[in-house]
Amino acid sequence: MRRDPEATDAEHLAEFAGRACYQSFHKPNPATRKNADYLQRTLFEQHHWSIAEHATATLYFTGVSRAFTHELIRHRHLSYSQLSQRYVDEAEASPVIPPAVSGLEPYIGDDKEPFTDGLYCSLTEAMQDWAREARRSYKILVERLLEEGFPRKQAREAARAVLPNMTETRIVVTGNLRAWHDVIQRRTAPDADAEMQHVMELAREALQPVAPVIFTKEQQ
Numbered sequence: 001m002r003r004d005p006e007a008t009d010a011e012h013l014a015e016f017a018g019r020a021c022y023q024s025f026h027k028p029n030p031a032t033r034k035n036a037d038y039l040q041r042t043l044f045e046q047h048h049w050s051i052a053e054h055a056t057a058t059l060y061f062t063g064v065s066r067a068f069t070h071e072l073i074r075h076r077h078l079s080y081s082q083l084s085q086r087y088v089d090e091a092e093a094s095p096v097i098p099p100a101v102s103g104l105e106p107y108i109g110d111d112k113e114p115f116t117d118g119l120y121c122s123l124t125e126a127m128q129d130w131a132r133e134a135r136r137s138y139k140i141l142v143e144r145l146l147e148e149g150f151p152r153k154q155a156r157e158a159a160r161a162v163l164p165n166m167t168e169t170r171i172v173v174t175g176n177l178r179a180w181h182d183v184i185q186r187r188t189a190p191d192a193d194a195e196m197q198h199v200m201e202l203a204r205e206a207l208q209p210v211a212p213v214i215f216t217k218e219q220q
Helices: 009-022 035-045 049-053 066-072 123-147 152-162 177-187 194-207
Strands: 056-065 079-082 168-176
Touching (some): 009 035, 009 049, 035 049, 056 066, 056 194, 066 079, 066 194, 168 177
Antiparallel strands (some): 079 168
16 A cells, blocks of 8 residues: 555554555545545544554653542553552652642731641642651651561552552553543543643643644544
8 A cells, every 4th residue: 555655654554454444555535545634534534443443652651640540540441550659669759749739829828727837838838748748657667567577568568558649650551542542532621630631631742743643632
């Protein structure tokens, strides 16, 4: 099949899969001779998304919260490999502040109760304090359990119970382009989790060079 020079590898593969169904490699229809036109019609007008399942993409998410990954892994048509809290020391793990909190301005006023240590501070600072306290408790638990003779993995396994959902994690995610399009479309909706919306917009940006016909805001 003659390749459209403007198509990416992933887009060419999707077109090849679609044309294989009808043996239309010679591209008889001028309206869909270009790869972009073919994918636009097949995927977005005829909704034949199976052809997008042949190309895959893998993304590595860092700086995301455990709350984020709890939401993400509900999408079972993606594959995951996540940082292990049983093996990795979380004593210095960074907190991921929720967008609703990080976007607020600090306030100072006598009519407000202090959040921590008798000091007025922003919600972001308060959450960072709470995260530090959780990490301190985690470290104490690990040390005490090690002193009791537990193996390191079991000590960290038990101590992670005190870590909050805002604890930073990292995860490798693989999916076919149909799966990625579906997740991004669903998780950038206004009613989706705020962190999820932000990260999925970044995922769309990362995938645009892979298949620009599929991963544009206009195609949502």
